[in-house]
Amino acid sequence: GENVEQHPSTLSVQEGDSAVIKCTYSDSASNYFPWYKQELGKRPQLIIDIRSNVGEKKDQRIAVTLNKTAKHFSLHITETQPEDSAVYFCAASSPRAGAGGFKTIFGAGTRLFVKA
Amino acid sequence: EAQVTQNPRYLITVTGKKLTVTCSQNMNHEYMSWYRQDPGLGLRQIYYSMNVEVTDKGDVPEGYKVSRKEKRNFPLILESPSPNQTSLYFCASSSTGGPLGSPLHFGNGTRLTVT
Numbered sequence: 001g002e003n004v005e006q007h008p009s010t011l012s013v014q015e016g017d018s019a020v021i022k023c024t025y026s027d028s029a030s031n032y033f034p035w036y037k038q039e040l041g042k043r044p045q046l047i048i049d050i051r052s053n054v055g056e057k058k059d060q061r062i063a064v065t066l067n068k069t070a071k072h073f074s075l076h077i078t079e080t081q082p083e084d085s086a087v088y089f090c091a092a093s094s095p096r097a098g099a100g101g102f103k104t105i106f107g108a109g110t111r112l113f114v115k116a
Numbered sequence: 117e118a119q120v121t122q123n124p125r126y127l128i129t130v131t132g133k134k135l136t137v138t139c140s141q142n143m144n145h146e147y148m149s150w151y152r153q154d155p156g157l158g159l160r161q162i163y164y165s166m167n168v169e170v171t172d173k174g175d176v177p178e179g180y181k182v183s184r185k186e187k188r189n190f191p192l193i194l195e196s197p198s199p200n201q202t203s204l205y206f207c208a209s210s211s212t213g214g215p216l217g218s219p220l221h222f223g224n225g226t227r228l229t230v231t
Contacts, residue, residue, distance in 0.1 A: 009156075032217030043206065043222040044159070051216075089158060093217025101147070101166045102217040106158040 002027040004092050006107025014115050019080050021110045023090035024072040032093040032102070033066060033073050038109075039086045047088075048075070080114045087111050118143045122207050122223035129197055130231055137192045137226045139207030147210040148190040149174070149220070150182065152203040159206065165190055197230040204228075 006023045013019050025033075031052040036044035050057045050064045050073065057064050061080075066073040073092075077084055090107040120141045129135055141148065149164040151174075161174030165184040179201055181193040190209075194201060204227050208220040 004158075006158075034217070034219060036220075043224050044220075045222070046219045049219060095216075101164070104161070104217060104220065106151075106160075108156055108158040 002092075002094065002103070002105050004090060004105045004107040006090050006110055008110060009108065010111045010113075012113040012115065013080050015080060015082060017080055019077045019084070019112055019114075021075045021088055021090065021112075022072060023074070023092075023107050024070075025092040025105070026071065027092065027094045027105075028071065030071075030092040030094040033064070034091050034093070034104075035064060035075050036089045036091065036106075037086045038089065044089060077112075080112075082114050082116050085112055085114045118221070120207055120209050120221050120223040122205075122226050124226060125224060126227050128229045128231065131198055132196045135194050135197060135228075137194075137205060137207075137228070139190045139192065139223055140188050141190075141207075141209040141221070142188065143209060143211070143221065144187065145209035145211050145221070146187070147212060147218075148184065149208050149210075150180070150190070150192045151206045151208060152176065153206060153225075154203050162192070162205075194228075197228075199230050202228060202230050 004025045034049035037047045038044040061078045063076040087109045089109050093102045093104045123138045150162040151159040160176045163182040165171040207223040210218045
């Protein structure tokens with residue numbers, strides 16, 4: 001079945017350094033790739049997303065890149081701050097066959113620690 | 117304030133005692149879904165609903181039921197809970213249920229423990 005692999009599972013960086021999280025997906029029909037941030041004890045919240053017709057998107061310190069040929073996408077956080085410490089989930093959405101609608105598959109998550 | 121509201125936040129129950137976790141959204145979203153979150157497994161979909169009276173199984177539906185009688189509400193029902201259903205549950209909604217994916221808005225979560 002479809003799956004999304006996410007690496008690394010844990011990432012520790014020094015404040016001010018960059019952090020990169022990588023995901024690969026298996027369903028070539030995937031057309032939407034959101035990233036969610038989950039702080040401790042809280043709900044996942046969308047931080048950035050990209051559609052399959054775009055190769056890169058940036059929002060201040062956060063950027064996402066997509067390589068459709070290789071079926072992988074990455075989250076880049078520059079100038080990391082302690083408040084960036086959280087679990088980050090990548091996801092890939094694709095159309096559902098038959099019944100319509102979309103299906104979203106999540107990666108297992110990356111726990112990011114930013115050391116002050 | 118636009119939000120997805122889940123209740124209760126915490127629930128401890130015993131094996132076999134039926135329970136319902138409520139979910140309500142005030143954004144007039146068509147699409148609603150339930151996920152469970154377990155360490156190392158990310159978020160796995162239990163059931164989803166593309167609109168009123170339209171529900172379907174996700175990846176891990178066994179032991180769960182849902183209903184969508186109104187657009188805003190999507191309760192999750194565990195008829196006979198078992199310890200392997202101990203997990204953190206999230207309800208989510210999205211503005212559209214069409215073939216192009218769209219952002220999910222999550223509730224605050226329900227931490228369920230079944231003893």
